C-alpha cells in the first residue's frame with residue numbers, strides 16, 4: 001500500500017468511524033431493560049410495564065455511567081474528542097492563570 005492510500009484510509013475521513021457516542025462519557029448507549037414510566041421490568045416478553053400494566057418503552061442509557069438519555073446527547077466520536085481537548089485546554093489555561 002502506498003503512502004497516499006494509507007492517508008486515504010484515515011478513519012475520520014472515510015466515514016467508517018463516525019459512530020455516535022454519549023456526550024457525557026464518549027461511549028455507546030444501550031437500551032435499558034426497564035420501562036420508561038416506572039423503571040420497572042417488563043411483563044414477560046411483552047412491551048407492557050410490569051408495574052402499571054400500561055404499554056411502555058425502554059429508554060437509552062449510557063453504558064459507562066448509566067445515566068439515562070435525558071442526561072446526555074448523542075454526538076460524533078470526534079466531537080467528543082474535540083470537547084475533551086477543549087476542556088483540557090481550558091483546565092490548562094486556568095492553571096496557568098492561577099500560577100501568575
Ligand SMILES: [Zn+2]
Nearest residue numbers: 037038049052
Ligand atoms: Zn409503568
Ligand SMILES: [Zn+2]
Nearest residue numbers: 024025062065
Ligand atoms: Zn455517561
